[in-house]
Amino acid sequence: MKKIPFRQCIAAIMLVILSCSAQKTYKVASPGKSNEVTFSLTKTGQPQYILSSGKTKVLEPSLMGFEFDGLPKMTDGFKVLSTEKNTVNTTWDQPWGEFKKIKDNHNELTIHLEETGGQKRKMDIIFRVFDDGMGFRYSFPKQPNLDKVKISNELTQFVFPADENVWWTPVHRENSYYESHYRKTSMSRTDTINTPATFEAKSGLFLAVHEAALTDYASMTLLKGKNNTYTSELVPWADGTKVYTQAPFATPWRTIIIAKKPGDLVTSTLMLNLNEPSKITDTSWIGPSKYIGIWWGMHLEKFSWGQGPKHGATTKITKEYIDFAAKHGLNGVLVEGWNTGWDGDWTADGRAFSFTQPYPDFDIEEITRYGKSKNVRLIGHHETAGASQHYESQLEDAFSLYNRLGVNSVKTGYVNKYLDKKEWHDSQYGVRHYRKVIETAAKYKIMIDNHEPVKGTGLQRTYPNLMTWEEGRGQEYNAWSNDGGNTTDHTVLLPFTRMLSGPMDYTPGNFGFDYKLPQGAKVNTTLAHQLALYVVLFSPLQMASDLPENYEGKKEFEFIKQVPCIWAETTVPDAKLAEYTVIARKDWNSNDWYLGAVTNKDARKLNVPLNFLDAGKTYKAEIYADGAGADYKSNPYPVSIESKTVNSKTVLDVNLAPGGGTAIRFSEVK
Numbered sequence: 070m071k072k073i074p075f076r077q078c079i080a081a082i083m084l085v086i087l088s089c090s091a092q093k094t095y096k097v098a099s100p101g102k103s104n105e106v107t108f109s110l111t112k113t114g115q116p117q118y119i120l121s122s123g124k125t126k127v128l129e130p131s132l133m134g135f136e137f138d139g140l141p142k143m144t145d146g147f148k149v150l151s152t153e154k155n156t157v158n159t160t161w162d163q164p165w166g167e168f169k170k171i172k173d174n175h176n177e178l179t180i181h182l183e184e185t186g187g188q189k190r191k192m193d194i195i196f197r198v199f200d201d202g203m204g205f206r207y208s209f210p211k212q213p214n215l216d217k218v219k220i221s222n223e224l225t226q227f228v229f230p231a232d233e234n235v236w237w238t239p240v241h242r243e244n245s246y247y248e249s250h251y252r253k254t255s256m257s258r259t260d261t262i263n264t265p266a267t268f269e270a271k272s273g274l275f276l277a278v279h280e281a282a283l284t285d286y287a288s289m290t291l292l293k294g295k296n297n298t299y300t301s302e303l304v305p306w307a308d309g310t311k312v313y314t315q316a317p318f319a320t321p322w323r324t325i326i327i328a329k330k331p332g333d334l335v336t337s338t339l340m341l342n343l344n345e346p347s348k349i350t351d352t353s354w355i356g357p358s359k360y361i362g363i364w365w366g367m368h369l370e371k372f373s374w375g376q377g378p379k380h381g382a383t384t385k386i387t388k389e390y391i392d393f394a395a396k397h398g399l400n401g402v403l404v405e406g407w408n409t410g411w412d413g414d415w416t417a418d419g420r421a422f423s424f425t426q427p428y429p430d431f432d433i434e435e436i437t438r439y440g441k442s443k444n445v446r447l448i449g450h451h452e453t454a455g456a457s458q459h460y461e462s463q464l465e466d467a468f469s470l471y472n473r474l475g476v477n478s479v480k481t482g483y484v485n486k487y488l489d490k491k492e493w494h495d496s497q498y499g500v501r502h503y504r505k506v507i508e509t510a511a512k513y514k515i516m517i518d519n520h521e522p523v524k525g526t527g528l529q530r531t532y533p534n535l536m537t538w539e540e541g542r543g544q545e546y547n548a549w550s551n552d553g554g555n556t557t558d559h560t561v562l563l564p565f566t567r568m569l570s571g572p573m574d575y576t577p578g579n580f581g582f583d584y585k586l587p588q589g590a591k592v593n594t595t596l597a598h599q600l601a602l603y604v605v606l607f608s609p610l611q612m613a614s615d616l617p618e619n620y621e622g623k624k625e626f627e628f629i630k631q632v633p634c635i636w637a638e639t640t641v642p643d644a645k646l647a648e649y650t651v652i653a654r655k656d657w658n659s660n661d662w663y664l665g666a667v668t669n670k671d672a673r674k675l676n677v678p679l680n681f682l683d684a685g686k687t688y689k690a691e692i693y694a695d696g697a698g699a700d701y702k703s704n705p706y707p708v709s710i711e712s713k714t715v716n717s718k719t720v721l722d723v724n725l726a727p728g729g730g731t732a733i734r735f736s737e738v739k
């Protein structure tokens with residue numbers, strides 16, 4: 070018998086051991102089989118997952134795990150105790166939104182893990198795979214060796230197959246509440262980035278990494294690593310801890326939308342499906358609103374928030390705004406600067422603000438009485454300048470006052486680098502505060518429009534009184550920013566980036582382009598583009614942001630008056646990221662459709678098939694397009710308004726000027 074050398078023998082035995090220990094894989098595919106997750110443990114017993122879409126790899130093996138302060142980490146040394154599968158196929162109704170009905174069809178795989186040695190601690194990972202993407206969360210059951218914990222790191226990887234191109238904003242560098250322009254670079258050239266982050270993968274897929282149901286936890290940002298890898302980087306408390314918690318607890322869902330074309334990002338309902346159903350049973354008091362405000366006047370320095378000769382929030386001016394709103398069928402008037410605390414540098418320390426004490430020239434009782442007589446509601450305003458504890462100490466009184474006066478929506482604000490001088494808006498500290506505000510508001514039947522918020526993660530499903538929020542560069546940057554104002558591609562891109570986290574109070578509707586402020590910012594769109602934004606940028610509370618005098622007598626204002634702000638259906642006939650966007654939506658309350666098309670700095674001609682219209686019906690299309698010579702740079706005003714008869718077979722020529730847009734209403738001709 071031929072002798073096998075000792076070394077070769079050992080090598081052969083090792084190979085057998087390794088292949089025997091080759092880890093078992095656990096797979097779960099989406100109902101339509103388009104996407105699939107494969108879970109396994111590495112050789113050291115660390116959880117990992119792979120994500121694919123058909124034959125395309127979306128994510129390579131990506132590790133999962135946790136580190137704690139003062140406790141052994143939970144990264145490797147796991148075994149799979151058991152697994153469970155489940156399928157959901159239901160449809161649920163929204164009280165408002167971009168769709169009336171949402172289908173939740175997913176397959177779920179739960180992996181129950183336990184440490185093989187040491188403390189035998191347990192951790193579950195739950196995957197839900199949909200045809201539009203995937204979400205997973207960690208869940209820590211109640212157990213003897215894991216009780217109160219301080220999470221020092223969540224180590225969830227997203228390992229891409231290539232150095233993909235990504236649209237991103239930096240974390241806490243340019244500001245602390247996401248108000249940056251998106252930029253596109255390869256992954257390797259990013260910082261730590263915010264989510265939603267939108268990837269244009271080399272495979273041709275469009276991907277968006279984000280999270281859903283952020284509850285009593287820190288926001289997830291993405292820390293750039295080597296080899297096409299991002300790792301979750303939780304936003305810390307001032308003391309460095311990421312999350313204070315106690316088992317049982319579950320993390321938010323880590324989500325990836327998988328889209329074949331840009332429009333599929335917009336119509337994905339993954340984030341909402343991964344949130345809990347409404348905790349508010351009677352939603353009859355929750356509804357859309359179109360509003361104007363004593364607002365742009367402050368940004369243009371026509372008015373002041375604080376007291377003095379230019380004080381905007383006076384009884385007289387507010388009544389004039391109420392009259393204007395009533396005349397034009399708008400049902401809300403936002404008034405900023407109505408309460409004491411604005412005098413001097415209000416951004417420095419919000420502890421001067423009272424949320425119940427009006428300035429002497431603002432008769433809130435008379436104003437709300439007057440508004441009621443004209444069917445116009447005052448929209449409340451609570452600027453905190455980041456003093457969230459001070460705000461919390463007045464929260465009940467503040468909402469109770471508004472509730473008594475019939476004010477049913479409130480815009481909140483947190484202009485300051487930090488909350489309470491040291492905590493990030495998107496830390497667990499901030500997440501807890503914003504939730505408290507939403508819950509307290511719900512108690513008083515008040516809807517919230519949150520400026521300088523924590524990013525949206527679909528909580529509006531659970532608390533439908535969370536209507537809209539800022540989380541981005543809004544129209545206001547066109548007044549006072551020192552970089553020229555929002556870029557021409559900013560609004561074109563928002564539906565595929567920022568808006569993946571929910572509605573945005575961008576405050577469109579600029580009609581007056583000729584103001585001059587020392588910083589030199591301007592609106593870099595045409596007027597028709599501003600009209601199209603009412604369809605392109607979803608917000609159930611939607612502002613007509615300009616001064617009333619800029620709307621008075623303008624025929625283009627008719628579009629703003631008519632356009633709804635909640636929608637039964639949404640579709641994206643055409644789009645190229647940051648170049649042009651065409652979105653069509655069906656009115657929530659009628660069979661009318663609306664279309665908004667916007668372009669960046671380049672003029673273009675688009676052929677838009679109207680196949681979203683009901684087949685066999687005839688529609689009148691009222692078209693507000695860029696007029697002759699329109700150009701965002703030098704001539705933003707011209708709008709041509711014409712009517713055409715169209716049907717679902719029509720392919721419409723849409724001509725967009727540089728920085729331009731087209732807004733269309735389609736109403737059925739009986």
Ligand code: NOJ
Pocket residue numbers: 364405452482484520521539545
């Ligand atoms: C910033 C908000 O975004 C803006 O809309 C508001 O006018 C100011 N803060 C003052 O509260």
